[in-house]
Amino acid sequence: MARNVTPARKATVTVLAWGIGFLIFFPILWTVLTSFKSEGDAVAIPPVFLNFHWTLENYAIVNQRSDYLLHFWNSIVISFGSTFLGLVIAIPAAWAMAFVPGRRTKDVLMWMLSTKMMPSVGVLIPIYLLFRNTGLLDTRIGLVIVLTLIDLPIIVWMLYTYFKEIPGEILEAARMDGATLRSEILYVLTPMAVPGIASTLLLNVILAWNEAFWTLNLTAANAAPLTAFIASYSSPEGLFYAKLSAASTMAIAPILILGWFSQKQLVRGLTFGAVK
């Protein structure tokens, strides 16, 4: 029997849902608003919501003081670079695990995931020293390598779940139809896996874009991505909320826009396997 939904109940739930949605969205909204305030308005008590003097001076100052484009470019190179490198390694790995599993495949998958449970700071010192000795500190290639390693378990897992959904019989049918391994992968498997590969790519670009621990600790000036750019405005001694907000807004805007346009793909990617 369908539940009886009264208009009053529906209204309450709707208001509640919008309320919670707004609450979650509020910090982002506040950051964006603050970025248009003067430093005085930014710390005013009681806080001002919309009735303040709107200004773009924070953006001007931020752009003057630091090279936004350099950080933006670093973020692009690091997030896309690590994701592509990860995919190149993960696609054959996930393929093997999904279609020719061995006795230990499940254990290998679990072991890979378990590395994500380790606190990153636990390996900070060894990795820092390795990077220092090999000259990888503050280089984009160094960050690409470390972020690839960090996200590889997730990439393999996501692809593995996608590939598992492809019925083995279809691949066997291709084999019976005379396809070589190369044609089987090129004409049958890859076209069927494209949606999965696409959402894996998107999610990992976002994860890498937002990654702050390694990007902050292993960079100084040259390879610093947008996370370091934000951090440079949060100084413990001075209160520059407005400038910090302007920097944050500039840093999150690209990924918000990317996420907005790809949300359908992303939701599908994250819930894949759970619902068909």
Added chain:
Amino acid sequence: MGKISLSKVSKKFGEVAVIPSLDLEIEDGEFVVFVGPSGCGKSTLLRLIAGLEDVSGGVIQIDGVNATETPPAKRGLAMVFQSYALYPHMSVRKNIAFPLRMAGLDAAEQEKRVTAAAKVLNLTDYLERRPGQLSGGQRQRVAIGRAIVREPKAFLFDEPLSNLDAALRVNMRLEITELHHTLKTTMIYVTHDQVEAMTMADKIVVLQAGRVEQVGSPLELYRNPANIFVAGFIGSPRMNFVEGADAARLNAHTIGVRPEHIDLSKTEGHWSGKVMVSEHLGSDTFLHVAVDGLGTMTVRGDGEVDARYGDRVFLTPQADKIHRFGADGKTLA
């Protein structure tokens, strides 16, 4: 040509021997059905012939050539899967043309063969659709189309009808049999449904636990089953088995009588019992009778039989239709 012969073929999954050791000859142009209960190894056997599984021992010959180590793509066999296994991202046309494309045929020849196959299978109007937009029966036809365009040495069918509803299944059964008469190509067909086996096969191979129990034409198996297993598996409804005094009197451990070989009477007979469930099909009536001291027996009555739940009836087996089995389950001569 499509003569397939298996000698001493065996298959193990880890420690489990799914097929211990098996010999089988399949003649060119034959319609052979592998039948048996689930888990009897019939699908595994088909996959060994296809090359989708590697044999653990023995030799598979196709047209006299050792094909044991040949990859599936090179065996020249075509397979129709239970799940149809169509390529979801390709149109029906591209699905059917796929094996031709893999064989490197030119576009004009591909087009010619696809059109011909589509015509035979009533798919001409659906060539531009994706498999997802087709009904179960149409998908099955696409799968068959994909198999016939490349003119294989033999067709392998792996329970192709089990995902279809009952009416469609009967239709497709006829279509596949019809196709066999037209193409005259060897067909190997796996099913757990003995009705499919009886109606389609030239030769039935009854399997149990990876062993061949009996090979023969449908009526041979029906008339002269080699053992209790085949006797019980072939024929519908199932044969009735009786042990004890009745069997001992005929020098057997067990006797078997088919439901259609028992005479039904309201007044007198060899066994007496009470009617339980009766299934009225119009053309036949199947009575499930609780026979005194023996248990439930199934009896077939011609046409409409007037019998109600709880009625007393008498049953007499037709003497020349009784099957006798020894203690080892084998048929006694």
